Amino acid sequence: MAETHGHEAHGHDAHGHHEEGWFVKYFWSTDHKMIAKQYLLTGMLLGAVGAYFAYVFRMQLAFPNKPVPGYGLVTGADYNALVTNHGAIMIFWVAMPVLIAAFGNFLIPLMVGCDDMVFPRLNRLSYQIFLVSALVLAASFFVQGGAFGGAWTSYPPLSAKAEYSLTDLGPTLWLAAVALEFVAFLLGGINFVTTAMNSRAPGMKAFDIPMAVWMIVIASILFMCSVGPLVAGAVMLMFDQQVGTGFFDPDRGGDPVLWQHLFWFFGHPEVYVVLLPALGFVAEIITTFSRKRLFAYRTVLYTTIGTGVLSFFVWAHHQFIAGIDPRMANVFSVTTVLISIPIAEMTFVYIATLFGGSISFRVPMLWALAFIAEFLMGGVTGIFLGASGADIYFHDTYFVVAHFHYTFFPIAIIGTFAGLTYWFPKMFGRHMNETVNKVHFWITITCFNGIFLPLFVLGAAGDHRRIFDYGNFPELSQPWMQDLRVFATVSLLIMLAVQPLFLANFFYSMFKGRKAEANPWKANTLEWQCPSPPPHGNFSPLPEVYRGPYEYSAEGRADDFWPQNSPT
């Protein structure tokens, strides 16, 4: 069934047995692996842009009103635009395309054992729309008034009226870019779910699906459940900006808090949309490098689904000081603290998986373990913010900033590095240099903590997150506070300075690295049972599945791994 569907949908273009032109191969391909690489490289490029923004505004915070090398003097408007777009880019144009779109596209067909996505041309369209969305976002920097600076949450009335935001077209382009990006991921997500449902290799039952695939599928479903209200809100906000409607304008019967509900109804599940794929990668990596079964596979799966459901009932914890009824705040405090239970359980499951295993500290394993440790910090600090009483104090301080960076940095950056270093041999058929990657790992992780640990302290001391020059606030410009800001910025500088090391290793190894065999990590899942890199069509013949994905160290076998497609 899978093959017939695939070929029907492939049509004639770019899928025949003829030699493809350069343009068709790299820009008009319907091959899921090529689309994955397009998403990956676009995401990495935008990640560099987001990192550059962080560099500029961190420099402004540490050394206020001095020209920033490579940028110049940062004005208040610049600062707002940089912070806004740093957040938006890192979530919508880095975490989403890399974790879900790039890895989802690359892994799902390979891990479920089929030749391509069910709807390859829809897949190509998805990337093209994504690319347009990135271009629209880039365009917003070059219009009258400059880029949007009303924070990535885009609250009206600041975002709704040009006389408040002082940017006329910027907010509209920003919203259009976000909406287009959602269309791209809607198309991608339809493919992910359909492929995982209908194109699985014969014999692969629901509980034989690798956790990474389950996680990406559940994340896609969460995304599709939550994105509708935000798109509706985006339409309304865009009308408020450009047509002159009054949806969010209290003078004309509108309600500004309405936007916050629509935004966070999407925004909170979105955290889990990007978290789940990273959790999936970690599950693949720690089982492979501890040579053990995933502890409690079904529990992890059910927990993930439960987390997904619960994630729709926590959104108002972002609005505790927005004037919502305190009784409602209590309800959302309870649900918010409840959601830490499944995530804590997941952490324990991973630790139980590691327990008693024969662990080898290869680079992907280091990243996976770092993910667990650092994300734990993010989760624990979240409890303070979920409690509405404490949140009234912490709201909009650097404590919040540090908290969500302790969740999003492990997700978007550590998760990506874990996935990239683990699947690099499969993607490009070559190995990366491990020593270089280990140096890069240790410096990056140390500096990450160096950036954000001080911010917890600053936040608890009352450092408000939307101030670009603390010089005007004597109680916030005490020398020890400024020292911590400088410390955080210097940590960031060191962290950014080692990233070229990884990039050089990445691109050098892509072409010149040591050749990788089909299954360098001796893993069980199907993607390792086809050549590295997988050819067009992935498998020949298509695999059949006889067992679950985590049968490591099975008794009575000479090998300590047991590929899913091995009949004996």
Add this chain to the structure above:
Amino acid sequence: MADSTTIRARPVKGPPIIESELLAMIIFVFADVMFFAGFISAYALVGARAPIGWWPPPGDPALPVAAAGGATVALLLSGAAVFQAGRAAKADLAAARRPLAVAMALAVAFVGYQVFEFVRLSSGGFTLQSSANGGFFYTIVGAHGLHAVSAVVVLGWTQRELAAGRLTRAAFSAIRLYWYFVVLLWPAIYTTVYL
């Protein structure tokens, strides 16, 4: 998890529970339902927060409940025609063409009425900008109208594919689902916005 000592028999793969085309449409329709749920709950929230007697705002005209009710009947009949097309197609796909043509005519009538209503109301001073109520009215009804227009285009495409004998049953069931969505969404909008 299989016992490590037994080897499972050679696997077999049955047909999918839901055809891929239909599954894709189910997911899309679900996302779209949430899109309209966003609008409708926003409308309900703003209405509920307004002071008593101020929603809909006193200056706004009464919406044409009866005329829009007639359009609602036309749209529901069009849904019934598509249902009939699905039944007719069980024996022979080509037999779906006549009921589909009826459905398309009714859908065009519905969209035509909406355009007429928009022109009439806006010329009377009730516009997107006149109040939050007006904004909601045009945005929600307009978003549904755009869906109806897209569905008319899809029905036309379906006619062409049926005539050429190219339409697959899975694609046809996906198209029918989309049309049911557009039809059944309307009563929800009609009861919240008009009544």
